[in-house]
């Protein structure tokens with residue numbers, strides 16, 4: 381299958397050709413571990429998780445690295461405020477992030493390296509840059525000289541002269557050019573530091589990603605991902621320092637995900653408009669969050685509101701309800717009625733071609749929005765089947781329904797991490813949680829439902845309606861099907 385990616389570097393959609401198939405190397409910038417992670421972090425993690433799952437599904441051998449920045453100004457500052465040390469603080473938030481990822485069903489990458497565990501690789505890379513004349517030492521600091529790298533700005537489409545003219549770049553007297561960036565920072569009192577050829581100090585932020593990407597994946601990697609906000613300066617700097625050191629292209633395909641916004645403004649710690657992953661998981665099913673996070677193409681902004689997340693949750697619940705009801709079907713005949721043959725044939729055809737449409741959507745620059753559209757189109761087909769067989773499901777109806785369920789759950793489950801649960805487990809867990817929250821008893825509800833069914837059998841419709849109203853008042857919604865009454869807490 382041909383895969384196409386919008387490459388930030390070329391600004392074009394390009395056919396994906398890994399350097400040494402079936403091996404694919406992929407690096408994604410992880411979090412700086414100084415606070416709880418929010419929905420913006422969740423989006424990047426889930427988007428690249430789907431890319432990782434998709435490539436593996438197609439048979440690629442994916443080597444995926446997502447790092448932890450565990451030494452940085454923010455970590456040091458926060459640790460000082462809390463009266464702890466940087467290492468302890470970073471460990472705490474790394475643990476917390478891993479919990480979030482597990483709950484969100486994000487697969488662990490092949491490697492999750494930390495900057496502080498790769499100081500020798502970082503130092504070796506800086507030494508190479510100094511030797512080649514791309515970096516210089518000033519009083520224990522080491523800077524990358526952007527003017528020595530003529531292609532600086534190629535990823536973000538910026539030009540060095542224009543950037544110099546642009547104000548707001550803090551000018552340090554130590555730097556030769558205002559855009560030169562620190563590869564190594566000399567030790568400051570009270571801060572963590574490591575031995576280096578330039579005296580004790582610590583790495584700057586950008587260098588760790590180049591050092592770790594090359595250490596685990598080689599000097600040229602296939603895919604590098606991250607948020608759009610990292611294009612400049614972080615990824616621009618990664619390219620400069622990597623390519624200056626090796627003389628080889630650093631990354632073949634640059635993929636950037638859009639921001640999560642709140643009322644069109646970027647969700648961020650500094651704006652204070654963020655919701656943490658833990659907060660979201662307290663009130664939403666992880667698959668509902670994944671559905672929301674994947675509902676737009678990854679490069680587009682994704683506007684968050686509680687209403688939109690709830691709508692996705694309802695859609696997910698509806699899907700599980702369909703699967704749950706399909707499972708309740710018991711065949712009462714071998715053959716379908718003659719007039720069902722054509723619709724059954726059509727449903728069967730749509731199911732047979734689902735995989736191709738679903739994978740094609742993802743192969744087109746990871747268009748998860750389209751893949752999800754295909755999923756729900758299949759749900760409509762399954763609902764159509766439920767209606768079609770009515771009171772008299774035949775073995776033929778069931779066979780088509782089972783095939784549909786199996787196909788959609790296999791693909792959506794494996795690649796999107798959605799519909800992975802057993803429908804019964806999903807429905808029962810939600811009922812249980814809602815009953816507990818409302819303080820309702822399951823026995824009482826099931827007794828009333830049975831009573832209502834009996835009243836209906838005896839054609840005592842006013843009694844049946846009264847019971848329905850009574851349940852509705854308690855927040856219980858009933859759905860009558862040919863195979864009994866389905867109920868849920870609304």
Ligand SMILES: [Zn+2]
Nearest residue numbers: 409410589614
């Ligand atoms: Zn990075």
